[in-house]
Amino acid sequence: MSDTTMKALVFAGKGQPMLQDRPKPTIIESTDAIVRMVKTTICGSDLHILKGHVSTCDTGRILGHEGVAVVQSVGDGVTRFKPGDNVIVSSVTSCSSCDHCRKEMPSLCVDGGWTLGNTIDGTQAEFVRIPHADGSLHLMVEGATAEEQVMISDALPTAFECGVLSGKVAPGCSVAIIGCGPVGLSAMVTAQLYSPSQVIMVSRNSNRIALAKSMGATHGIVSGEGVDVVAAVKELTNGKGADTVIEAVGVPATFELCQELVAPGGTIANMGVHGCKVDLHLEILWDKNITITTRLVDTTTVPMLIKLLGSGQIKIGDLVTHRYNFAEIEEAYTTFGAAAEHKAMKVVLNF
Ligand SMILES: [Zn+2]
Numbered sequence: 001m002s003d004t005t006m007k008a009l010v011f012a013g014k015g016q017p018m019l020q021d022r023p024k025p026t027i028i029e030s031t032d033a034i035v036r037m038v039k040t041t042i043c044g045s046d047l048h049i050l051k052g053h054v055s056t057c058d059t060g061r062i063l064g065h066e067g068v069a070v071v072q073s074v075g076d077g078v079t080r081f082k083p084g085d086n087v088i089v090s091s092v093t094s095c096s097s098c099d100h101c102r103k104e105m106p107s108l109c110v111d112g113g114w115t116l117g118n119t120i121d122g123t124q125a126e127f128v129r130i131p132h133a134d135g136s137l138h139l140m141v142e143g144a145t146a147e148e149q150v151m152i153s154d155a156l157p158t159a160f161e162c163g164v165l166s167g168k169v170a171p172g173c174s175v176a177i178i179g180c181g182p183v184g185l186s187a188m189v190t191a192q193l194y195s196p197s198q199v200i201m202v203s204r205n206s207n208r209i210a211l212a213k214s215m216g217a218t219h220g221i222v223s224g225e226g227v228d229v230v231a232a233v234k235e236l237t238n239g240k241g242a243d244t245v246i247e248a249v250g251v252p253a254t255f256e257l258c259q260e261l262v263a264p265g266g267t268i269a270n271m272g273v274h275g276c277k278v279d280l281h282l283e284i285l286w287d288k289n290i291t292i293t294t295r296l297v298d299t300t301t302v303p304m305l306i307k308l309l310g311s312g313q314i315k316i317g318d319l320v321t322h323r324y325n326f327a328e329i330e331e332a333y334t335t336f337g338a339a340a341e342h343k344a345m346k347v348v349l350n351f
């Protein structure tokens with residue numbers, strides 16, 4: 001790092017995450033802040049970009065939309081943050097005033113949403129420009145580790161908003177979560193806030209099922225050849241199916257499985273990022289009173305989730321399985337890209 005350049009992980013083309021020297025960002029708008037990253041992480045969405053699935057992200061973009069940082073400088077229009085503040089960077093930037101933001105949908109903000117590491121340079125760099133800093137940063141708290149607070153950027157609010165809230169998890173209900181990655185597990189952890197009687201995790205990966213059970217899942221089903229997941233879930237739920245089914249993978253087969261697992265009157269909450277069309281079996285579901293929800297994280301529950309982390313009511317530290325120095329981020333991508341092989345869940349990069 002020199003006075004004017006920094007290290008940054010750049011989307012150099014399909015399948016090519018590349019560590020490069022880039023100019024340090026500077027304040028452009030009065031509502032900007034410049035932050036110095038302390039920890040960042042790699043998200044499944046970054047892998048989608050590298051596979052060429054995210055058309056809004058051009059090559060040359062600095063990736064990343066998660067992490068914790070220290071405020072370096074702020075524009076004249078920033079009122080809530082000052083240099084030296086320890087902050088969580090939200091994956092969704094919010095102007096706080098457009099129609100979508102006012103309807104608690106910053107994911108659709110006309111001058112924000114998922115911008116970082118997508119349409120503007122992101123958090124896998126030593127320094128980052130954060131637009132609309134007042135609506136896009138959150139102060140860190142004392143009671144939780146910095147690693148846990150990295151999960152506030154994206155994984156926890158995505159799981160809670162798109163999975164648990166949209167899925168209407170309620171006391172005594174049964175929940176099935178298809179997919180046991182960081183967001184699926186975060187849904188399992190935050191579903192507990194509503195005391196469901198059953199949380200059934202489904203994954204092809206037996207290590208992940210074991211981790212889910214250690215973190216509070218009541219049941220785990222390792223899917224794969226010869227395993228009838230539908231029969232297993234029906235047996236656990238008196239033949240009914242699950243009241244809430246959360247899709248946390250993002251491929252047609254898992255969304256179709258959700259349609260077979262949902263109980264009459266239940267809800268399918270989609271969290272997965274889908275890159276192709278999926279069949280909807282209305283011929284079976286038309287009279288079953290079910291609800292299907294879709295959403296991108298809005299991060300509107302972040303202040304509440306920070307309090308729950310800070311007071312120890314949510315424990316999520318076990319999600320971090322691998323740690324690297326930022327200089328090793330290309331290796332970290334290799335590990336995260338083959339997560340099952342490396343028993344990797346969340347990979348944290350330290351600056
Ligand atoms: Zn993410």
Ligand SMILES: [Zn+2]
Pocket residue numbers: 094095096097098099100101106108109110111112
């Ligand atoms: Zn807005």
